[in-house]
Amino acid sequence: MDLNQEPIICTFDENTMQDHKGKELTRLRYKDFHGVDSIALCRGDLSQALLQALPACATLRLRDNCRGEISFGKGEHCLDQLGYSYAAYDVDAVDDQSKLQSSCDSFASPKRIDNFYYLRNERVVALHIWRNMATQPQDRELRFKVLRDITKGAPPLVTTILDRAEKSGSTPIIDTLTMVNLKQWSKGRILLLGDSAHCLSLISGQGACMALASAELLSVELTNTKDVAQALVNHEKKLRPIIEKLQERTRKMAGIYIPTSLLKYHLRNMFLKLMPYSWIVSWHVKNIRCEAVCIGTK
Numbered sequence: 001m002d003l004n005q006e007p008i009i010c011t012f013d014e015n016t017m018q019d020h021k022g023k024e025l026t027r028l029r030y031k032d033f034h035g036v037d038s039i040a041l042c043r044g045d046l047s048q049a050l051l052q053a054l055p056a057c058a059t060l061r062l063r064d065n066c067r068g069e070i071s072f073g074k075g076e077h078c079l080d081q082l083g084y085s086y087a088a089y090d091v092d093a094v095d096d097q098s099k100l101q102s103s104c105d106s107f108a109s110p111k112r113i114d115n116f117y118y119l120r121n122e123r124v125v126a127l128h129i130w131r132n133m134a135t136q137p138q139d140r141e142l143r144f145k146v147l148r149d150i151t152k153g154a155p156p157l158v159t160t161i162l163d164r165a166e167k168s169g170s171t172p173i174i175d176t177l178t179m180v181n182l183k184q185w186s187k188g189r190i191l192l193l194g195d196s197a198h199c200l201s202l203i204s205g206q207g208a209c210m211a212l213a214s215a216e217l218l219s220v221e222l223t224n225t226k227d228v229a230q231a232l233v234n235h236e237k238k239l240r241p242i243i244e245k246l247q248e249r250t251r252k253m254a255g256i257y258i259p260t261s262l263l264k265y266h267l268r269n270m271f272l273k274l275m276p277y278s279w280i281v282s283w284h285v286k287n288i289r290c291e292a293v294c295i296g297t298k
């Protein structure tokens with residue numbers, strides 16, 4: 001499967017981060033972190049590409065818009081709330097008022113971040129994340145109301161994109177940032193993979209990658225032994241330490257992206273302004289390398 005052959009990806013080169021007054025805090029060039037630009041790929045498009053790559057004998061049974069909790073242990077609760085909510089939607093935003101400064105613009109505010117980036121077909125994706133201790137998903141009927149409330153006084157681009165999305169009749173996905181910590185990922189012949197077993201939440205930006213890496217590792221383990229139960233044990237033994245490390249990092253990153261108090265917000269902004277750019281790059285690269293080594297890509 002070569003995703004580059006499909007017209008479904010959009011490349012973005014940098015992220016401009018501004019504070020709540022519209023002052024630039026930093027500009028992150030993805031090439032400095034990953035060696036290449038970043039790509040935006042819709043989950044639905046990725047699913048379609050994967051579906052086409054599946055052999056005809058494979059069966060998929062999917063239901064959409066569900067949120068639930070599955071675990072193998074009796075009475076085990078595996079949802080770990082991070083104390084934030086998010087909203088995501090996309091919008092047609094191509095005029096001057098809704099133009100982004102770079103391929104990805106972020107607006108930081110105390111206890112919230114508003115991110116916008118270009119998607120294919122010149123659409124813009126909006127992702128708002130804010131501090132919120134609620135644990136239930138938002139009532140979808142309320143549509144943009146909650147976003148209107150939390151973005152009062154936000155920079156003009158944030159309100160322009162919100163206005164446009166609301167007028168277009170779209171409904172944002174609004175949910176809590178939740179990680180999944182399961183004590184065991186399989187029982188008998190049933191195995192949970194990806195978010196259902198070890199959701200990292202969108203803060204990590206790695207959930208899809210780890211779901212794919214997990215499936216790849218499983219295929220290796222199933223090839224290495226005829227004993228399926230042993231293959232599942234080996235798969236979990238190898239992957240769990242990496243997932244736990246990523247979840248620990250996600251928790252830390254959440255507090256850095258969206259500081260939990262005004263003081264922490266100002267300290268973080270000062271740090272971003274004063275810290276040499278090369279130090280920010282080395283810190284990220286060190287983390288990325290560590291994950292790449294863990295999942296055997298480097």
Ligand SMILES: Cc1cc2nc3c(=O)[nH]c(=O)nc-3n(C[C@H](O)[C@H](O)[C@H](O)COP(=O)(O)OP(=O)(O)OC[C@H]3O[C@@H](n4cnc5c(N)ncnc54)[C@H](O)[C@@H]3O)c2cc1C
Pocket residue numbers: 043061062063064065066088127193194195196200201202205206207208209210211
């Ligand atoms: C706004 C947002 C931004 C994100 N950004 C990134 C990113 O930049 N990078 C990244 O790597 N990851 C990102 N993620 C995380 C990524 O989307 C997930 O980690 C990834 O989709 C997990 O794949 P999965 O196959 O395990 O689960 P899913 O993609 O959620 O697929 C599970 C499917 O099963 C269906 N289903 C659930 N229950 C049932 C049931 N009982 N019966 C039948 N079907 C059911 C669901 O409807 C869904 O279609 C983001 C997530 C969100 C929400």
